[in-house]
Amino acid sequence: MSVHEQFAEDLALYALGALEGGDRASLEKHLEECASCRRELEQLRGDAALLALTTSGPRPPARAKSRLTDAVAKEPHFRPAQMRAPLWGVLGWLATAAMILVAFTVSKQNTHLSSTVAKLSGMLEKQKSESEQARRIAEVLHAPDATSYVIMPVSMKNMPPSGKAIYSRERSGLVFMASNLNPLPERKMYELWLIPMHGAPVPAGMFKPDAHGGAMVMNPPLPVGLEAKAFAVTIEPEQGSATPTPPIVMMGAGG
Amino acid sequence: MIAADSYFLKRARRLSTGAKNLGLNDGALVSAIRAGNQDAMAQLYDRYSSVVYAVALRVLADAAAAEDILQEIFMQLWRNPGAFDASRGNLAPWLAVISRNRAVDVLRKRRPQMEITENLISVEPDFASDADRGRIAEKIRAVLKSMPAPQRSALEMAYFEGFSHSEISEKTKEPLGTIKTRIRTGLMLLRKAVEAT
Numbered sequence: 001m002s003v004h005e006q007f008a009e010d011l012a013l014y015a016l017g018a019l020e021g022g023d024r025a026s027l028e029k030h031l032e033e034c035a036s037c038r039r040e041l042e043q044l045r046g047d048a049a050l051l052a053l054t055t056s057g058p059r060p061p062a063r064a065k066s067r068l069t070d071a072v073a074k075e076p077h078f079r080p081a082q083m084r085a086p087l088w089g090v091l092g093w094l095a096t097a098a099m100i101l102v103a104f105t106v107s108k109q110n111t112h113l114s115s116t117v118a119k120l121s122g123m124l125e126k127q128k129s130e131s132e133q134a135r136r137i138a139e140v141l142h143a144p145d146a147t148s149y150v151i152m153p154v155s156m157k158n159m160p161p162s163g164k165a166i167y168s169r170e171r172s173g174l175v176f177m178a179s180n181l182n183p184l185p186e187r188k189m190y191e192l193w194l195i196p197m198h199g200a201p202v203p204a205g206m207f208k209p210d211a212h213g214g215a216m217v218m219n220p221p222l223p224v225g226l227e228a229k230a231f232a233v234t235i236e237p238e239q240g241s242a243t244p245t246p247p248i249v250m251m252g253a254g255g
Numbered sequence: 256m257i258a259a260d261s262y263f264l265k266r267a268r269r270l271s272t273g274a275k276n277l278g279l280n281d282g283a284l285v286s287a288i289r290a291g292n293q294d295a296m297a298q299l300y301d302r303y304s305s306v307v308y309a310v311a312l313r314v315l316a317d318a319a320a321a322e323d324i325l326q327e328i329f330m331q332l333w334r335n336p337g338a339f340d341a342s343r344g345n346l347a348p349w350l351a352v353i354s355r356n357r358a359v360d361v362l363r364k365r366r367p368q369m370e371i372t373e374n375l376i377s378v379e380p381d382f383a384s385d386a387d388r389g390r391i392a393e394k395i396r397a398v399l400k401s402m403p404a405p406q407r408s409a410l411e412m413a414y415f416e417g418f419s420h421s422e423i424s425e426k427t428k429e430p431l432g433t434i435k436t437r438i439r440t441g442l443m444l445l446r447k448a449v450e451a452t
Binding site: 008009010011012013015016017018019020021043044045046047048049050051052053054055056057058059060061064065067068069071072073075076128129132133135136172219220221222223224 | 336356436
């Protein structure tokens, strides 16, 4: 066991929330400096969670679910519709980076402020949701395993479309930005595909370009822990496809 | 982009609607919740509401108060799904710990002691299914039953009643050091029991 023996018993009490006074203060000071004790604390909290899982009893009343679903419906949080793709051009990536940086900074400020006013304002709740999304994006961009995939056109045309996907397998997070996309035929959409190391391509979001050919996909639902070999874009029916339909518009591997 | 946005909602909805068939894990459902998918939220509720409610009820012995905790915890998950880090553990024990902490706060009539984002726990077994949870719970109950009564009592007083080590020492008339040792060795016994499964 790598945990410091002199703190072993106090760590167990701390994991249960049962340590008080000077012992608690000393342990918290030690925890700030000791990674192995922090890991042991996580383990002990997991051990304590086993106690919680031994509880059994009646299921919650049916009204509790109605109450929750009503509350959830009244408090919709982040919708991708709230995000707007800026004009993509030479400065597009810089604008995106600046937007994310500002959003992340605002997120941190909001987190601080919300501790005092969160209960007072419904508006703040909404902003917290948006900040959470910004934080998620920043997490993906700064994740140690974040890999960028530069996606180039398979067939060159006048102004070639291009895209950039930043993907974190650990966080199942993906940010994809594209520019110079050609307009789509009626009832068609672009579809982004995650091409895993093994197995079939996985849908990673559908999108239509704005009037300037720009588009953005952020954190679509993805299976957890999938290792990406490449990303590709195809044109699909609006309802999406189970497999990519040739030809591939853009494709790029990580690097 | 608007069309793409509506697609996300449709796809997230489709993912959660077919989640049982597709065997979506907790992380995928939480991702769908991040995308604003209310059906994914309902599915997670169906999966874990009984865990959250049972823990709160055990601590508070008050059905109405336990229901309030249930509501509060799932609304927190809805507002801040990023608080759950799938890479660090399973959702069942994470929710159970949050439920216990909130319930003890209510019992002790104190302000919340810990934000949900601070609940870093590490549990190896997969508790996603009722069968898994039932199997592990039976194992832990057996270990608790096999413990000397004072040790089991110390663990339960700390965990389900929210007593501090000094309060337990005072109530049981046992030295502080004895209480500390009992609690630590008790948790170690639980860990070994799970590692052996």
